[in-house]
Amino acid sequence: MTINGVEILLVEDSPEDVELTLRALQKNQVTNHVQVVTDGAEALEYLFGTGKYAHRADGRVPKLVLLDLKLPKVDGLEVLRRCKSEEGTRKIPIVVLTSSKEERDIVESYRLGVNSYIVKPVDFQQFNEAVRQLGLYWLLLNEAPR
Amino acid sequence: MTDASVIPDKAQVHRHLAMAVIMAGLLGIFTLDSVTPLGYSVWFLYVFPVWYSTRLSPRSAAITLAAAAASSALIVAGYFVSPPGGSILETAAYNRLMGAMVLWVLTAVLLKSRTIEERVRWSQEALKESEAFNRAVVESSPDCMNILDREGRLLSLNPQGLCLMEIENAASVLGRYWWDLWPESSKGTVQAAVQEAVANGTARFQGFCPTAKGTPKWWDVIIGTVRGLDGQPTRLVSTSRDMTVIKRAEEAVSESEERHRVMVEQVRDYAIIMLDPDGRVATWNAGAQRFTGYAQEEVIGKPLSLFFDPQARDAWTVELEQASARGMYEQEGWRMRKDGSRFWAHIVTTPLRDETGTLRGFTKVWRDNTQRKLIETQFQQLVEQSPNGILTVDARGRIALVNRAIERIFGYKREELLNRPVDMLLPERLREEAALQLHRGQAAGETSFKTMDNGAAFSGLHKSGREFPMEMGLTPIETLQGMMTLCTVVDVTERKRAEEAILAANRELEAFTYTVSHDLRAPVRTMAGFARILMEDFGATLDPEAQRHVRTIQKGAQRMGDLIDDLLEFSRVGRAAVDCRPVDLNKLVGEVWTDLKPQREGRAVELTVADLPQCLADRRLLRLVWMNLLANAVKYTANREQARIEVGWRPDEEAADRMVIHVADNGVGFDQKYVSKLFSVFQRLHRADEFEGTGVGLAIVHRIITRHGGRVWAEGRLGEGATLSFTLEKAL
Numbered sequence: 001m002t003i004n005g006v007e008i009l010l011v012e013d014s015p016e017d018v019e020l021t022l023r024a025l026q027k028n029q030v031t032n033h034v035q036v037v038t039d040g041a042e043a044l045e046y047l048f049g050t051g052k053y054a055h056r057a058d059g060r061v062p063k064l065v066l067l068d069l070k071l072p073k074v075d076g077l078e079v080l081r082r083c084k085s086e087e088g089t090r091k092i093p094i095v096v097l098t099s100s101k102e103e104r105d106i107v108e109s110y111r112l113g114v115n116s117y118i119v120k121p122v123d124f125q126q127f128n129e130a131v132r133q134l135g136l137y138w139l140l141l142n143e144a145p146r
Numbered sequence: 147m148t149d150a151s152v153i154p155d156k157a158q159v160h161r162h163l164a165m166a167v168i169m170a171g172l173l174g175i176f177t178l179d180s181v182t183p184l185g186y187s188v189w190f191l192y193v194f195p196v197w198y199s200t201r202l203s204p205r206s207a208a209i210t211l212a213a214a215a216a217s218s219a220l221i222v223a224g225y226f227v228s229p230p231g232g233s234i235l236e237t238a239a240y241n242r243l244m245g246a247m248v249l250w251v252l253t254a255v256l257l258k259s260r261t262i263e264e265r266v267r268w269s270q271e272a273l274k275e276s277e278a279f280n281r282a283v284v285e286s287s288p289d290c291m292n293i294l295d296r297e298g299r300l301l302s303l304n305p306q307g308l309c310l311m312e313i314e315n316a317a318s319v320l321g322r323y324w325w326d327l328w329p330e331s332s333k334g335t336v337q338a339a340v341q342e343a344v345a346n347g348t349a350r351f352q353g354f355c356p357t358a359k360g361t362p363k364w365w366d367v368i369i370g371t372v373r374g375l376d377g378q379p380t381r382l383v384s385t386s387r388d389m390t391v392i393k394r395a396e397e398a399v400s401e402s403e404e405r406h407r408v409m410v411e412q413v414r415d416y417a418i419i420m421l422d423p424d425g426r427v428a429t430w431n432a433g434a435q436r437f438t439g440y441a442q443e444e445v446i447g448k449p450l451s452l453f454f455d456p457q458a459r460d461a462w463t464v465e466l467e468q469a470s471a472r473g474m475y476e477q478e479g480w481r482m483r484k485d486g487s488r489f490w491a492h493i494v495t496t497p498l499r500d501e502t503g504t505l506r507g508f509t510k511v512w513r514d515n516t517q518r519k520l521i522e523t524q525f526q527q528l529v530e531q532s533p534n535g536i537l538t539v540d541a542r543g544r545i546a547l548v549n550r551a552i553e554r555i556f557g558y559k560r561e562e563l564l565n566r567p568v569d570m571l572l573p574e575r576l577r578e579e580a581a582l583q584l585h586r587g588q589a590a591g592e593t594s595f596k597t598m599d600n601g602a603a604f605s606g607l608h609k610s611g612r613e614f615p616m617e618m619g620l621t622p623i624e625t626l627q628g629m630m631t632l633c634t635v636v637d638v639t640e641r642k643r644a645e646e647a648i649l650a651a652n653r654e655l656e657a658f659t660y661t662v663s664h665d666l667r668a669p670v671r672t673m674a675g676f677a678r679i680l681m682e683d684f685g686a687t688l689d690p691e692a693q694r695h696v697r698t699i700q701k702g703a704q705r706m707g708d709l710i711d712d713l714l715e716f717s718r719v720g721r722a723a724v725d726c727r728p729v730d731l732n733k734l735v736g737e738v739w740t741d742l743k744p745q746r747e748g749r750a751v752e753l754t755v756a757d758l759p760q761c762l763a764d765r766r767l768l769r770l771v772w773m774n775l776l777a778n779a780v781k782y783t784a785n786r787e788q789a790r791i792e793v794g795w796r797p798d799e800e801a802a803d804r805m806v807i808h809v810a811d812n813g814v815g816f817d818q819k820y821v822s823k824l825f826s827v828f829q830r831l832h833r834a835d836e837f838e839g840t841g842v843g844l845a846i847v848h849r850i851i852t853r854h855g856g857r858v859w860a861e862g863r864l865g866e867g868a869t870l871s872f873t874l875e876k877a878l
Contacts, residue, residue, distance in 0.1 A: 014668055014672075016668075016671075016672040016675070016676070017668065017671070017672070020671070020672070020675040020676075020679075023679065069664070070664040070665070098664070099663060099664045099665075099667040099668055099671070100660070100663045100664050101663060101711070101714060102659075102660055102663055102718075103718070103722075120667070120671060121671075121707075125678065
């Protein structure tokens with residue numbers, strides 16, 4: 001399931017955005033395995049090895065979470081809160097990658113301990129740039145949290 | 147010396163009798179004749195005068211006895227001169243009879259003379275005694291008694307009179323005409339009184355006469371007369387009683403009455419009037435004239451009903467009836483003036499009774515309280531008509547006053563509320579706290595305000611049991627009835643409903659913008675993203691026309707993205723809280739200018755900034771203002787060889803604590819007639835291909851400045867540049 005022992009969890013309900021994000025990562029030579037889940041509930045199951053990801057109960061967690069805020073079932077802020085309040089997942093870097101420039105979203109995200117907050121720009125070029133910096137920053141420069 | 151000498155004692159009588167017997171024996175009369183009946187009678191006649199004389203004075207007795215002796219001598223002589231022819235006895239008897247008759251006559255004459263003499267003596271004695279008595283009476287009289295002759299000359303006066311008149315030497319006044327002793331002003335009266343007494347036997351007058359030493363005295367004088375045998379007055383007796391003390395007291399009383407009368411008449415702030423028992427005006431004062439407009443002569447004798455409204459004329463009897471029943475009657479009411487206008491009178495009516503309890507009339511004291519009444523009435527109307535509920539609560543927590551709004555708000559009728567605990571208007575859970583508030587407020591004299599804003603909602607309890615949100619102000623007030631709390635109540639049900647509606651609308655709007663922020667941008671991003679992918683992956687195989695179409699899609703998506711972003715920005719500045727702090731404008735302008743570097747790249751743009759004062763504003767929002775204004779200035783000077791932007795300030799002539807800041811450029815400017823469109827959202831004065839933009843920038847500026855309480859305006863001339871001005875509060 002993992003490649004290079006590194007994986008990225010992308011929580012995004014829009015298939016177009018998933019495709020654009022994956023392409024941006026690929027273009028920036030981020031070759032880590034990306035696991036895509038399309039709602040907040042699935043994201044939590046994946047992170048905590050429950051539900052349909054119960055077989056993943058090997059304690060391994062993704063190296064990075066790219067999290068949209070507006071998600072079906074459980075919204076992104078709730079996923080962030082749960083993730084940052086559990087000992088096992090607290091250290092996973094989480095980057096909020098969202099359309100929302102709403103101040104309360106940004107403030108709330110930082111309050112819950114988000115590591116970075118990126119507003120998806122309309123111009124994909126800027127998006128590429130953002131993703132490129134993300135890839136460099138979190139996957140290349142940072143040590144794995146474990 | 148009188149009676150004792152006139153009436154002899156028994157021993158004396160006996161002595162006289164014995165002497166008479168001896169004398170008769172000596173003369174032989176008794177022995178000769180005593181045995182005959184005639185002898186007895188003669189003896190009786192002979193002896194009786196002698197006995198009788200013993201009842202008289204010694205002198206009378208002596209005369210009697212002398213007479214008896216003389217008669218004896220006559221009897222003896224008669225014996226010798228008795229007529230011839232008669233027996234000795236007959237002669238003797240005849241002589242005796244003659245002698246006895248002579249003796250009897252003599253004795254009778256003697257006795258008569260003696261009786262008159264005695265009587266004269268007696269009357270003289272009695273007169274002497276009576277004079278002494280009279281003198282004693284006169285001398286012991288407490289009054290001044292003068293004896294005058296019938297011409298009015300003073301003959302004597304008693305010691306008390308000397309004392310009362312403080313006369314040391316009686317001789318100085320005796321013999322003078324009595325009226326000359328009186329002061330000039332009284333002489334006439336005195337003289338007339340004397341004449342009246344002479345004519346009618348008595349006269350009386352009162353007069354003032356100081357004593358010899360000048361002590362002022364008032365006298366009550368009665369003159370009587372002493373008449374002679376001819377019935378004509380011979381003497382006058384005047385009895386003068388010193389009544390100075392009484393007179394003084396009377397004067398004091400009348401003086402004080404006069405003072406009261408004058409005082410009452412002069413009082414202007416109160417009408418003080420007296421009525422007779424039938425309710426007619428008896429006295430009137432200045433205050434009454436002032437209140438009613440009637441002069442004294444117009445109202446004296448007029449009935450009280452004069453001052454009543456014609457419709458209520460009968461009411462006046464009630465006042466008097468109440469007053470006489472209760473002893474005093476106090477009330478307030480409208481009374482009529484002479485000119486038909488009304489005044490609000492406070493009236494105290496008191497019945498006047500004499501010592502027997504008979505009603506003699508009434509006093510009425512009016513006070514004109516019209517001003518107070520008007521104020522009261524206005525105040526009452528203010529309270530009554532107030533759209534807010536007003537009630538007062540006394541120290542015991544009972545409702546003392548409510549207005550119409552309270553009835554409406556709580557659904558109770560006035561009479562259901564008055565004198566009831568105010569608790570009934572509050573839900574049970576709030577009663578304890580409310581009582582505490584009331585108590586604290588009244589004790590401390592502080593005003594408190596209970597609203598639903600700060601913390602727990604404050605609720606009222608409607609009669610129906612429904613609770614409703616209300617605001618309540620509590621103000622302690624001091625009244626004649628003691629400390630009260632004035633409660634103003636506003637039913638905020640409607641306002642709360644409206645507030646909730648606004649909040650709901652705001653929440654909806656927020657949800658909407660949130661949705662816009664997330665969902666509207668996503669498809670735009672998809673378009674732009676995939677258009678780019680198309681170009682990147684297949685650009686080489688697309689003919690130029692296809693490439694142009696793809697680029698148009700990309701531009702459209704970009705523009706859509708910008709519009710959404712600006713619209714969200716605009717929405718955000720409307721909702722964001724304004725956090726005002728001192729802002730260094732020079733620094734802020736510098737920062738923004740630096741941020742605009744990409745926009746002015748490759749151009750010659752000269753910025754002149756005056757030394758700007760600190761202002762009071764939300765820095766984050768103010769930054770948006772400068773960003774928009776300076777970006778506009780840079781944008782609209784794009785076709786100028788030498789672009790000039792000038793920032794300056796001046797004090798705001800409309801508000802001392804504000805300043806006017808302007809940003810002027812030498813750009814394309816605008817036609818002043820379109821200035822009204824300048825600050826509206828999405829309104830643009832230039833075509834998109836001339837100058838890019840969404841038409842939101844100045845709308846954002848307008849909104850931010852307005853939210854800071856400032857004004858913003860623009861002046862421009864087509865082709866000559868524009869000046870945007872706004873006001874900000876200066877920081878102290």
